[in-house]
Amino acid sequence: xxxxxxxxxxxxxxxxxxxxxxxxxxxxxxxxxxxxxxxxxxxxxxxxxxxxxxxxxxxxxxxxxxxxxxxxxxxxxxxxxxxxxxxxxxxxxxxxxxxxxxxxxxxxxxxxxxxxxxxxxxxxxxxxxxxxxxxxxxxxxxxxxxxxxxxxxxxxxxxxxxxxxxxxxxxxxxxxxxxxxxxxxxxxxxxxxxxxxxxxxxxxxxxxxxxxxxxxxxxxxxxxxxxxxxxxxxxxxxxxxxxxxxxxxxxxxxxxxxxxxxxxxxxxxxxxxxxxxxxxxxxxxxxxxxxxxxxxxxxxxxxxxxx
Amino acid sequence: xxxxxxxxxxxxxxxxxxxxxxxxxxxxxxxxxxxxxxxxxxxxxxxxxxxxxxxxxxxxxxxxxxxxxxxxxxxxxxxxxxxxxxxxxxxxxxxxxxxxxxxxxxxxxxxxxxxxxxxxxxxxxxxxxxxxxxxxxxxxxxxxxxxxxxxxxxxxxxxxxxxxxxxxxxxxxxxxxxxxxxxxxxxxxxxxxxxxxxxxxxxxxxxxxxxxxxxxxxxxxxxxxxxxxxxxxxxxxxxxxxxxxxxxxxxxxxxxxxxxxxxxxxxxxxxxxxxxxxxxxxxxxxxxxxxxxxxxxxxxxxxxxxx
Numbered sequence: 001x002x003x004x005x006x007x008x009x010x011x012x013x014x015x016x017x018x019x020x021x022x023x024x025x026x027x028x029x030x031x032x033x034x035x036x037x038x039x040x041x042x043x044x045x046x047x048x049x050x051x052x053x054x055x056x057x058x059x060x061x062x063x064x065x066x067x068x069x070x071x072x073x074x075x076x077x078x079x080x081x082x083x084x085x086x087x088x089x090x091x092x093x094x095x096x097x098x099x100x101x102x103x104x105x106x107x108x109x110x111x112x113x114x115x116x117x118x119x120x121x122x123x124x125x126x127x128x129x130x131x132x133x134x135x136x137x138x139x140x141x142x143x144x145x146x147x148x149x150x151x152x153x154x155x156x157x158x159x160x161x162x163x164x165x166x167x168x169x170x171x172x173x174x175x176x177x178x179x180x181x182x183x184x185x186x187x188x189x190x191x192x193x194x195x196x197x198x199x200x201x202x203x204x205x206x207x208x209x210x211x212x213x214x215x216x217x218x219x220x221x222x223x224x225x226x227x228x229x230x231x232x233x234x235x236x237x238x239x240x241x242x243x244x245x246x247x248x249x250x251x252x253x254x255x256x257x258x259x260x261x262x263x264x265x266x267x268x269x270x271x272x273x274x275x276x277x278x279x280x281x282x283x284x285x286x287x288x289x290x291x292x293x294x295x296x297x298x299x300x301x302x303x304x305x306x307x
Numbered sequence: 308x309x310x311x312x313x314x315x316x317x318x319x320x321x322x323x324x325x326x327x328x329x330x331x332x333x334x335x336x337x338x339x340x341x342x343x344x345x346x347x348x349x350x351x352x353x354x355x356x357x358x359x360x361x362x363x364x365x366x367x368x369x370x371x372x373x374x375x376x377x378x379x380x381x382x383x384x385x386x387x388x389x390x391x392x393x394x395x396x397x398x399x400x401x402x403x404x405x406x407x408x409x410x411x412x413x414x415x416x417x418x419x420x421x422x423x424x425x426x427x428x429x430x431x432x433x434x435x436x437x438x439x440x441x442x443x444x445x446x447x448x449x450x451x452x453x454x455x456x457x458x459x460x461x462x463x464x465x466x467x468x469x470x471x472x473x474x475x476x477x478x479x480x481x482x483x484x485x486x487x488x489x490x491x492x493x494x495x496x497x498x499x500x501x502x503x504x505x506x507x508x509x510x511x512x513x514x515x516x517x518x519x520x521x522x523x524x525x526x527x528x529x530x531x532x533x534x535x536x537x538x539x540x541x542x543x544x545x546x547x548x549x550x551x552x553x554x555x556x557x558x559x560x561x562x563x564x565x566x567x568x569x570x571x572x573x574x575x576x577x578x579x580x581x582x583x584x585x586x587x588x589x590x591x592x593x594x595x596x597x598x599x600x601x602x603x604x605x606x607x608x609x610x611x612x613x614x
Contacts, residue, residue: 219607299527302570306604
């Protein structure tokens with residue numbers, strides 16, 4: 001089924017304890033759509049870049065099956081740029097530079113054929129823009145997933161709450177769930193957030209896995225213990241992309257299928273962190289993806305028969 | 308099969324964000340043997356207390372099936388006492404008081420009938436004392452599990468490494484695994500530690516679950532997301548007690564059975580943190596334990612068929 005991905009397509013410059021990069025491809029929508037492309041080729045990408053965005057990157061996205069009619073190219077401007085330095089534990093980072101450039105006055109205009117998409121993934125973006133996307137839909141998608149971050153809780157809380165109230169699935173990390181709800185216990189936080197509108201909440205805990213909540217059930221997906229986490233940038237977006245890509249492929253939005261989707265999302269995130277940027281996420285084989293998912297199955301599978 | 312538990316039996320005074328206690332029952336061996344008692348009644352407890360240790364506590368331990376021939380009572384001395392205050396996140400704490408009392412010159416003497424025990428659980432204790440216990444064995448148990456902490460890595464490293472080299476299973480937390488191995492990656496840390504002697508390593512991550520490693524395999528058990536964690540004291544010991552208790556009950560030390568055992572251990576820990584001290588761990592019904600284990604099954608169970 002058709003998947004519409006809206007979010008940033010950008011350049012990043014990243015420093016980790018293992019090395020540093022020049023400007024490389026980044027942006028939430030890049031990771032989301034690449035991860036989703038292993039599950040469906042029926043993807044539209046809506047975003048904005050500047051004249052500095054290379055044709056090779058556009059070709060790479062197209063080779064993964066994305067339709068780019070909705071990718072605005074502002075020839076006389078520069079692409080969004082973010083630079084950050086990760087600390088030794090890779091769980092925290094300093095932002096070194098944020099240059100909005102084309103993002104400063106981005107108006108996400110949906111191509112006509114995407115306005116009745118089946119699945120919509122709203123990557124992390126100003127909440128008003130996420131709402132602007134939803135306003136252009138001509139029918140309610142089967143599923144709308146929204147990702148956001150603490151920055152918008154600090155600077156655009158009311159807009160964010162309004163956007164959240166309109167979606168089916170919200171994905172945020174553990175500290176953001178605490179901030180949004182005012183509850184320290186993630187179980188209590190989830191209950192409060194689910195009263196704000198979404199039917200499903202995913203709390204991402206990085207190397208500690210992810211929790212999937214609806215009002216009655218909870219499911220936990222681990223992160224794969226890796227020998228080396230090289231660069232965590234894009235892990236959450238790859239997770240979201242694998243999640244919604246799998247749902248779009250299987251056309252099943254039941255809680256049981258979301259459990260599977262969260263495992264596929266975790267698998268995609270585990271690839272992303274193994275190299276800088278999108279390097280590992282480009283050109284994976286179907287076999288690599290399935291082997292990785294099998295590692296998740298082996299990691300948590302046990303057999304207890306209670307009498 | 309017979310289980311010998313060696314460790315502290317003590318008084319604690321605990322402050323958490325939710326309240327504070329006077330002197331209550333504590334000590335690693337108390338939690339371990341109580342948790343194990345839900346799986347086997349063939350348990351000997353070797354420890355030391357002072358004349359201040361109440362008959363009611365001894366009666367409680369006996370009512371859980373423990374044999375106390377090895378519990379030394381020093382009538383003219385006081386029991387080991389620890390006092391601590393947990394921070395808001397419950398993941399860190401300050402020690403307010405440590406009074407060794409009877410522990411200062413504790414010599415763990417194994418009653419004759421325990422020297423050929425089938426399972427041995429060495430609770431956190433000075434590594435020389437853990438070795439002293441192993442020296443008294445008249446045959447190698449089917450399984451020896453050792454728990455320890457960073458304090459001994461700081462103050463008795465060589466003794467600790469020697470003790471570790473003699474056991475089958477080592478249980479430590481994530482920061483201790485990093486300290487012991489000098490590796491940040493838990494996968495690399497596990498590989499190094501398994502070269503120090505143990506066949507199996509369990510890395511406890513508190514609210515983030517636990518990892519079980521042998522040289523070829525890894526298994527992850529989640530912690531149950533709880534509405535409220537009230538008092539984390541004794542969670543790791545309850546986990547270890549449930550783990551070894553289940554193994555002693557089932558007489559099977561295969562990796563697959565250890566996966567089950569770690570889930571039962573996690574279930575016992577999830578009870579402990581719901582109230583102060585051992586309050587929740589005393590007098591559970593078999594039904595409560597099974598219901599809790601079912602919650603763990605529901606939490607991580609998914610069904611993916613790869614073609």
